[in-house]
Ligand SMILES: Nc1ncnc2c1ncn2[C@@H]1O[C@H](COP(=O)(O)OP(=O)(O)OP(=O)(O)O)[C@@H](O)[C@H]1O
Ligand SMILES: O=P(O)(O)OC[C@H]1O[C@H](OP(=O)(O)OP(=O)(O)O)[C@H](O)[C@@H]1O
């Protein structure tokens with residue numbers, strides 16, 4: 126039986142939706158309830174906590190399995206085992222980036238241009254210090270507890286902060302100087318728990334369900350019928366990413382074709398398939414894709 130720790134905050138809503146779609150619905154009395162449960166024989170304890178603290182709790186063995194960002198695993202330098210990236214963020218399926226940014230009008234082009242004593246505000250002081258040391262920049266790193274972008278140029282000269290869509294940087298007139306880290310959400314385990322064969326099997330089951338949901342996102346199943354004579358025309362326009370299954374229909378005059386395709390593009394694909402001779406076209410949502 127596994128104990129599980131899930132992130133509160135930016136990743137909370139997307140994480141709850143992911144677990145729900147993976148048939149591992151997280152039950153809580155309210156969204157202020159940080160003790161939760163999942164009706165699954167492999168999971169016996171669920172907590173919702175700050176993602177900053179999750180790598181350390183996993184390292185210390187307070188939980189077996191958790192979800193947090195690569196940014197916090199790097200910042201805390203915790204010794205944990207990653208079961209892989211889960212490709213979702215607060216708003217998109219893209220990673221977030223930890224970047225160094227300066228005001229648009231600042232003269233600096235690279236980190237090496239930063240003058241001695243430059244003041245840098247960040248929620249990632251350890252990562253920032255490691256990065257500055259590597260580039261030989263002597264700076265004052267000022268810890269930030271949020272709203273980091275608002276502190277330039279009057280409180281600090283530069284920041285190291287997260288960016289996902291880039292809108293916070295634009296609104297605050299900031300320009301990216303460098304990327305310190307590209308960070309995905311990850312499924313992470315305590316090392317000892319991962320070495321336990323039974324626990325590892327349970328972790329891998331959970332990983333498979335979560336990845337299955339993520340892999341199915343943005344994809345649909347298309348099914349259609351087509352007369353023998355039109356089959357090649359239909360196959361020619363099926364998107365290249367798909368390798369369609371072709372079966373013969375009873376009666377022998379036509380075929381059934383089915384294929385997983387990107388949802389994006391279905392608006393032009395379905396009419397084109399129809400024009401190529403396909404009929405009885407079905408578009409079916411997919412809950413999970415497990416290789
Ligand atoms: N758009 C985003 N902005 C910030 N963090 C994000 C975003 N998308 C994903 N994350 C991830 O979420 C985690 C940060 O979660 P956290 O609970 O600190 O959110 P937060 O929005 O920064 O909270 P708070 O509003 O209290 O500052 C990090 O691991 C980060 O990589
Ligand atoms: O590139 P964007 O899509 O604009 O997202 C990035 C912003 O989101 C986070 O802020 P958060 O909401 O955590 O507020 P905070 O700075 O007060 O922590 C992060 O610190 C950036 O400011």
Ligand SMILES: [Mg+2]
Nearest residue numbers: 135270271272
């Ligand atoms: Mg924040």
